[in-house]
Amino acid sequence: MPKAIHQGLIHDLQKNLMSHYYEKLTRAAETRQEKSAWMLISGNPVELVRAFGFLPVYPEVNALQLGVRKQALPFILKAEERGYSMDNCAYVKADVGLYFSGLKAPFATIPEPSLILCNYVGCGVYLQWFEHLAEYTNAPIFNLDIPTVRPSASEGLQGKTQAGTAADHSNAADQRYVMRQLEELIAVCERITHRDFDEAKLRRIMEFSRETGELWAQIKAMTRTVPSPFDAFFDAVTMMGPLYCLRGTEECLDFFRAVHREMTERVEQRICPLEEERFRIVIEGPPPWPFLRTFRDLFSKWGAVAVASTYSTVGGLWEFGFRHDPDRPLESISEHMLQYNLTNRSFLQRYEQIRRYITEWNADALIIHSVKSCRLFSAGQGDMREYFSKELGIPTLLVESDLEDPRYFSEAQMRNRVDAFFESLAHRKSVRDREAGTC
Amino acid sequence: MRVADPVQEAKDLSETPVGRVIESWKSAHPGAKAVGWFPVFSPIELTHAAGMLPISIAGGGNQMEIAHADSRFQSFVCSIIKSTLELGLTGQLENLDGMIFHSICDPAKNLTSVFKRNFPRLMVDFIHFTQNFASPVAEEYLAAEYGRVRTRLAELAGTEITDGQIRSSIATYNRVRERVRRLQGIRLNGRNQLSAAETAALLRAGGRMMPEDFLTLLDDALRVISSRPGKARDLVHVVLEGSFCEQPPLELIQSIEEAGCSILEDDFELGFRWFKGDISTEGDPLRALAHAYIDGSVHSAVKHDLRYRKAAPLVEKVRRTGAQAVVVLTAKFCEPALFDYALYREALEENNIPHVLVEFEEKMWAFDKIRSEIETFVESMMFD
Ligand code: SF4
Ligand code: SF4
Numbered sequence: 001m002p003k004a005i006h007q008g009l010i011h012d013l014q015k016n017l018m019s020h021y022y023e024k025l026t027r028a029a030e031t032r033q034e035k036s037a038w039m040l041i042s043g044n045p046v047e048l049v050r051a052f053g054f055l056p057v058y059p060e061v062n063a064l065q066l067g068v069r070k071q072a073l074p075f076i077l078k079a080e081e082r083g084y085s086m087d088n089c090a091y092v093k094a095d096v097g098l099y100f101s102g103l104k105a106p107f108a109t110i111p112e113p114s115l116i117l118c119n120y121v122g123c124g125v126y127l128q129w130f131e132h133l134a135e136y137t138n139a140p141i142f143n144l145d146i147p148t149v150r151p152s153a154s155e156g157l158q159g160k161t162q163a164g165t166a167a168d169h170s171n172a173a174d175q176r177y178v179m180r181q182l183e184e185l186i187a188v189c190e191r192i193t194h195r196d197f198d199e200a201k202l203r204r205i206m207e208f209s210r211e212t213g214e215l216w217a218q219i220k221a222m223t224r225t226v227p228s229p230f231d232a233f234f235d236a237v238t239m240m241g242p243l244y245c246l247r248g249t250e251e252c253l254d255f256f257r258a259v260h261r262e263m264t265e266r267v268e269q270r271i272c273p274l275e276e277e278r279f280r281i282v283i284e285g286p287p288p289w290p291f292l293r294t295f296r297d298l299f300s301k302w303g304a305v306a307v308a309s310t311y312s313t314v315g316g317l318w319e320f321g322f323r324h325d326p327d328r329p330l331e332s333i334s335e336h337m338l339q340y341n342l343t344n345r346s347f348l349q350r351y352e353q354i355r356r357y358i359t360e361w362n363a364d365a366l367i368i369h370s371v372k373s374c375r376l377f378s379a380g381q382g383d384m385r386e387y388f389s390k391e392l393g394i395p396t397l398l399v400e401s402d403l404e405d406p407r408y409f410s411e412a413q414m415r416n417r418v419d420a421f422f423e424s425l426a427h428r429k430s431v432r433d434r435e436a437g438t439c
Numbered sequence: 440m441r442v443a444d445p446v447q448e449a450k451d452l453s454e455t456p457v458g459r460v461i462e463s464w465k466s467a468h469p470g471a472k473a474v475g476w477f478p479v480f481s482p483i484e485l486t487h488a489a490g491m492l493p494i495s496i497a498g499g500g501n502q503m504e505i506a507h508a509d510s511r512f513q514s515f516v517c518s519i520i521k522s523t524l525e526l527g528l529t530g531q532l533e534n535l536d537g538m539i540f541h542s543i544c545d546p547a548k549n550l551t552s553v554f555k556r557n558f559p560r561l562m563v564d565f566i567h568f569t570q571n572f573a574s575p576v577a578e579e580y581l582a583a584e585y586g587r588v589r590t591r592l593a594e595l596a597g598t599e600i601t602d603g604q605i606r607s608s609i610a611t612y613n614r615v616r617e618r619v620r621r622l623q624g625i626r627l628n629g630r631n632q633l634s635a636a637e638t639a640a641l642l643r644a645g646g647r648m649m650p651e652d653f654l655t656l657l658d659d660a661l662r663v664i665s666s667r668p669g670k671a672r673d674l675v676h677v678v679l680e681g682s683f684c685e686q687p688p689l690e691l692i693q694s695i696e697e698a699g700c701s702i703l704e705d706d707f708e709l710g711f712r713w714f715k716g717d718i719s720t721e722g723d724p725l726r727a728l729a730h731a732y733i734d735g736s737v738h739s740a741v742k743h744d745l746r747y748r749k750a751a752p753l754v755e756k757v758r759r760t761g762a763q764a765v766v767v768l769t770a771k772f773c774e775p776a777l778f779d780y781a782l783y784r785e786a787l788e789e790n791n792i793p794h795v796l797v798e799f800e801e802k803m804w805a806f807d808k809i810r811s812e813i814e815t816f817v818e819s820m821m822f823d
Contacts, residue, residue: 019490083781087515088770096781120570127570127743128778134745134781141745145571147584148542151555151563173583180576346565347552372515375774379520379546382511384552400513 007268008230014238017255021245022065022108024107029103035114035193038133041119041315043146043341046331047209047248048182048325051202052189054115055419059129061245062110063094067289067404071106076405089373092129099136115192116141119184122148122343123376142188144181146337147174149345163384171338178334205248209324212247215256217318222226222263223307224361226280229263233283233306234296235273238283244315278303279425282357284310284350284370284384285377288404293413298415299367303424306367308357312348313342319354347380351387358394365395365425371403395428397421446637446657450689454645456503457496458531462481465534466490471598474537474562475756477523477547479686479741480713481539481566482728484608485589488651489596492523495646495710496538498522511553512546517772518800519685520546520574527558537595539588539813542570542685543741544775564588564594572733572744589725605724611650611686613717618657619645622664623712626703627760630669636692636700637664642708643686658807672701679705680753680783683739685770687799689767694806695766697818703760707738709816717758749779750786757792764820765794766813770801793820 028034037054039046066072075097076090082100103110106228116139118130134141186197216239216282223232223247230236232263239259266272281299281308288295299306316322324342325332342350357363366388370378381398389396399417402408452460473484475496476680486601501506501520508524526532538561545735546563555563561742569577593600597607622641625633641660679695683706696702706712713736719727736742738752757765765787769776780796787794795816797809 079781083784085780088774088777090779122548124542124741125774125778128740128775131743131749132778132782135748143571143573143743143745145569145574145577147567148565149550150565150587151565173580173587177576177583179786181571181574184574191659231493280734311770347549348556350750351552351556370513372513376545377514377515377546378513379551380512380553382513383556386511387556432771 007379008235009262010235010255011238013255013258014241015061017251018241018248019111020399024055025057025111026109027422029109029111032111033034034111036111037115038130038139039117040119040123040130041244042123042126042343043117043279043337044117044119045144045182045185046335047202047329048333049117049189050205050248051171051198052195054193055111055112056245057113057253058208058245059095059133060091061241062090062098062105063404064289065107066094066105067097068197068292069106069108070406071175071292072404073406074291075101085422086371089125089129089375090402091373092125093133094404095129096132096136099133099161113137113139115139115188115275117144118142119144119146119337120373121146121337122345123342125376133165140188140192142185144178144185144337145424146178146344149349151303151346169394174243174338175331175334179330182330182334182413187265187406199329203326206324206326207249208250208253210326212243212253212256213316213318213323214337215260216243217254219260219263220308220312220319222267225267226362227270227277228280228305228307229266229271230271230313231273231296231306233287233309234292235308236306236312237287240315256408272305274300274305275304276303277305279365279422280305280307280361280363281365282306282308282354282361282363283367284354286311286371286374286411288369288371288409289403290406291401294411295414302418302426304422307361307363310342310353313353316340317342343376347384354388355392364429368396368398370398372400372408373402373404395421395425445656445663448638449644449656449660450640452647453640453689454502456531457494457647458533459494459527459556459677459820461494461532461534464494472536473534473538474592474595474655475532475535476710477538477550477741478519478710479541480710480736482542482559482585482588483599483710484605484612484724484728485585485592487611488604489592489598489600491536491592491596492649493694494535495537496523496526496532496684497646498801499526500686501804502800505802510739515694516546517685517770518802520550521771522801524550524553527554527725532558532561535561536797537564537592539563539767542567544773547773558757563681564591568732568742570743572742572746578726578729578733581724581732582723585725585728600792602724602782603725605728608650609718609724609768610720611654613720615650615653615657616711616714616717617647617660618654618661619711621661622657623704625661625664626701631672631674631701632667632762633664633668635705635707636689636696639686639692639705639707645711646708651718674699674701674778675817676701676703676760676762677762677764677766678703678753678756678760679766679768680756681740681769681773681776681780682707682799683709683741684777685773685800685801687768687770688803690805691799691803691806691809692777694810695721695768696812698813699821700766700813702755702766703762706739713737748786749782754786754790754792757790762792764816766791766816767794767796769796771796771798
């Protein structure tokens with residue numbers, strides 16, 4: 001039974017980097033000497049915030065860390081005692097619970113915010129989450145409003161662009177709006193930090209991000225090879241930690257250089273994360289953090305390797321061409337937020353992204369992991385399944401659980417569904433191979 | 440000659456299947472088009488200015504079985520999302536020409552795409568309202584967004600939509616909104632002449648007709664209602680909050696009232712009560728609409744205006760109306776409403792305002808449970 005066998009250097013490096021990051025947060029919380037900016041993951045302008053010397057803090061990543069360590073439930077319950085519903089996003093509840101536990105997580109202490117920067121890139125829950133945090137903490141809040149890609153402006157299915165004149169007009173207006181807000185944000189940062197905006201410093205930070213993005217895009221393209229050198233869902237989440245928490249720093253860039261080297265060797269030596277790559281799958285949706293290992297094993301058992309995933313693009317779509325541009329810092333930051341993020345795009349653009357993954361990355365099947373907490377991701381995934389399985393004839397499996405709340409994970413049920421799916425996929429594959437005379 | 444009871448007429452219309460409403464309007468207006476708008480608020484002046492019917496498409500109420508849409512949207516998504524899709528999947532939107540959704544929540548955003556894919560014949564759009572109310576450029580952005588939508592609507596209508604036409608639509612809707620405010624005022628006069636369920640029925644009907652017809656309906660209704668004798672009842676005066684999008688069945692509202700509440704203010708059909716006053720009919724009409732959104736609109740969970748604390752308008756509403764308590768009535772699985780409850784609860788407790796939380800679904804049939812919860816709450820208020 002092929003299991004995940006290779007963890008590689010990158011996992012150790014990542015662990016060190018992330019614990020170093022959390023040590024920094026704890027130190028900042030204890031010494032109160034540094035200013036911190038609380039932000040969200042999707043398409044954030046961390047480069048700008050770094051240029052002012054803020055320490056970036058990500059409530060989503062804190063919630064995720066609680067989840068992955070199976071420590072989220074008491075925090076979730078604490079928030080529910082305050083009136084949050086069973087049906088609210090559990091990331092928010094875990095984080096609110098953490099706040100009301102004195103910001104003391106089992107793995108770090110989180111510093112109080114000097115700025116709450118709600119980079120509203122697609123997720124409506126973001127707005128409420130940070131609005132609530134601002135009320136609890138009394139910290140200054142800035143809503144950086146990023147207009148969602150509207151259907152008229154979005155790509156249609158099959159890559160056809162349906163952008164008309166109305167849409168073009170909107171794009172220009174959106175860009176102008178975001179740029180002006182970035183200027184307002186700069187003024188806010190100047191006020192809070194008592195520092196002047198240093199554009200040269202921003203450009204240097206952007207250069208780190210540009211190179212990091214370039215490497216990340218190259219790394220992600222490597223999974224097009226057969227066998228894939230890493231799992232683009234389970235291993236990609238390892239790389240996403242530094243990409244989001246540390247982007248714009250030299251240590252992050254060094255990490256991606258090391259990953260790039262390791263993956264290049266693996267491609268050359270045809271090493272794949274399992275003993276054998278039997279199925280190439282695309283995974284849509286976030287992972288069930290509290291059961292990550294169990295979830296991974298469900299697929300490893302079948303020799304199924306994710307060659308692409310939508311979750312790994314929530315913070316940016318570098319693989320489809322985006323790069324931070326030190327020569328156009330604010331423009332490229334706004335392009336990142338407006339256009340090059342899964343979360344700010346329309347649901348149909350996501351269908352198109354997945355369709356490209358399946359054809360260009362040569363995948364056998366689509367796995368949709370529907371999580372209750374995140375309706376941004378999940379609402380309507382039944383329609384997505386319909387499109388892929390009925391219209392495109394791609395084997396598609398939809399399984400449900402949650403990304404944070406352990407109460408929604410039923411291993412036995414999930415295992416049955418996954419096993420039944422791969423059994424039939426294996427059968428199909430053998431029929432196909434027989435017909436093609438390959439065995 | 441109009442029917443004698445405008446309230447009954449409104450109820451009947453609000454309960455007619457929406458597909459039939461569109462069909463009969465279109466047969467009375469050959470060649471004219473109809474554009475749906477999803478809650479909570481939509482700048483329907485733009486549709487009206489193009490001579491098209493702006494029709495509220497807000498789910499299927501409890502008249503419709505969801506048989507197809509629940510395989511597209513999961514069990515943890517609110518009902519209005521599914522029932523609105525069901526309307527389309529069962530052919531009830533066949534006569535609709537366009538559909539506009541808004542940046543109210545994530546399911547509504549995804550539904551926009553699902554509509555676009557499943558009903559390629561429809562013109563589908565999505566308005567991204569500003570969420571940075573403090574920004575000096577928010578108004579310019581929102582006016583440009585309205586401009587984009589104007590262009591699409593003009594393409595659909597096959598005519599230009601001029602500034603003058605929009606200004607005149609704004610003026611017409613200002614008259615509607617003024618009547619709606621008067622209607623609301625009746626509920627505050629202490630004579631129990633008008634119930635919240637009746638008000639909701641009138642507004643629901645208003646979402647299904649041209650504003651000129653709505654004006655006539657409202658004028659008739661105001662006349663009839665203000666001549667009612669009124670009744671003295673021993674009731675707990677409440678403000679109801681949280682039903683701004685998916686709408687509860689009228690019978691549910693009635694049950695809450697029968698359980699002993701006089702609902703002084705609520706947020707049903709909030710779109711018609713979105714603005715606190717008139718919108719300017721001078722100058723650039725898109726700027727005027729955008730300005731009113733940013734500086735002249737009421738509170739709602741789907742607006743994130745950081746210039747005030749989230750629960751402040753609710754507390755203020757209680758003070759202003761003299762209500763004794765709050766009923767928080769939220770649609771099941773409505774993320775925006777459920778989130779804000781945490782802040783409401785804190786503020787209401789701080790201000791010693793009693794409240795009760797109940798969840799509903801548009802498709803519910805039995806109201807006994809909610810009714811008895813409200814009765815218990817009312818009793819606790821009476822004997823406190
Ligand atoms: S709804 Fe999804 S994207 Fe939004 S905060 Fe929750 S998990 Fe994150
Ligand atoms: S009821 Fe709530 S969750 Fe559902 S569409 Fe309306 S605002 Fe969104």
